[in-house]
Amino acid sequence: MKNSLFYFIAFLLFPFHCLKAQDFEVSPVVMQFKTNSGETETRTLTVKNYFTVKQKFTLSMVDYTLDADGVKHPEALGSTDRSLADRMIISPSVVELNPNESAEIEVVMTIPKTDAKTRWGMIRVQVAKEKTTADADKEMVTGVLVIPRIIVIVTQSPASNTNYAAKVNSIIEVEASDEGFRTFEINVSNVGDKVISGQLYLAVANLETAEEKRFPSKEVTLYPDANKNVILSIPEKLVPGQYALAALFDYGHQKSIEG
Numbered sequence: 001m002k003n004s005l006f007y008f009i010a011f012l013l014f015p016f017h018c019l020k021a022q023d024f025e026v027s028p029v030v031m032q033f034k035t036n037s038g039e040t041e042t043r044t045l046t047v048k049n050y051f052t053v054k055q056k057f058t059l060s061m062v063d064y065t066l067d068a069d070g071v072k073h074p075e076a077l078g079s080t081d082r083s084l085a086d087r088m089i090i091s092p093s094v095v096e097l098n099p100n101e102s103a104e105i106e107v108v109m110t111i112p113k114t115d116a117k118t119r120w121g122m123i124r125v126q127v128a129k130e131k132t133t134a135d136a137d138k139e140m141v142t143g144v145l146v147i148p149r150i151i152v153i154v155t156q157s158p159a160s161n162t163n164y165a166a167k168v169n170s171i172i173e174v175e176a177s178d179e180g181f182r183t184f185e186i187n188v189s190n191v192g193d194k195v196i197s198g199q200l201y202l203a204v205a206n207l208e209t210a211e212e213k214r215f216p217s218k219e220v221t222l223y224p225d226a227n228k229n230v231i232l233s234i235p236e237k238l239v240p241g242q243y244a245l246a247a248l249f250d251y252g253h254q255k256s257i258e259g
Helices: 133-142
Strands: 005-010 024-027 030-033 040-049 055-066 072-075 088-091 094-097 102-110 119-127 149-156 166-174 181-190 196-206 212-214 218-222 227-235 242-250
Touching: 024 119, 024 149, 030 040, 040 055, 040 094, 040 119, 055 088, 094 102, 166 196, 166 242, 181 196, 181 218, 181 242, 196 227, 218 227
Parallel strands: 005 242, 030 149
Antiparallel strands: 024 040, 040 102, 055 072, 055 094, 055 119, 088 102, 119 149, 166 181, 181 227, 196 212, 196 218, 196 242
């Protein structure tokens, strides 16, 4: 029996409601603004106190960046190219609540007439805890003072911005993690200006019969300017023949697959 032969081809594809900490709750924890240039939009964030005593909470803004694995890393406000500094206002930024009391916080997004860019940031909601002598002693011993905190992820992308575009840059075969499979590392990037979520999958086409087979996909989310390495596998044994292997990223938005 002859072995299956693959030609590796990278194709382009065009195409929470609330979180409760132990003693307080914030809703929603994801805010997606679609404010157009020159407009203002207001959303509401709710904070509820489940402590048994009156408690003060602070709300502050920070930027964040994403690494190749999609992990978010907080950065100083105004330090990134896609910051929401000077565009988002939190009012009030400090609230004091009795037990089981809640407060509605206004998050106001104001976009200049010349700005149609996708931007993002975080709102940190945390207990405004004054450090006591006991806290200071604990921090000295452990090196850590734990303060309850909930993060709200905020994105802003004008509804008029329809720049959805992504591409598959490369397919590299790597050491298989499971016996009976061939494993590939696919590098995919967002070359547009919208946050994209879609399904990345591998497909093989028999060059003799033109029969195509698709394999299980993985969901991938990419922010503008970001790229990510994704691991996918296909069975090691296929019907003998010559095959073309394609990595396809299906993220919709009336974008067609090229290949």
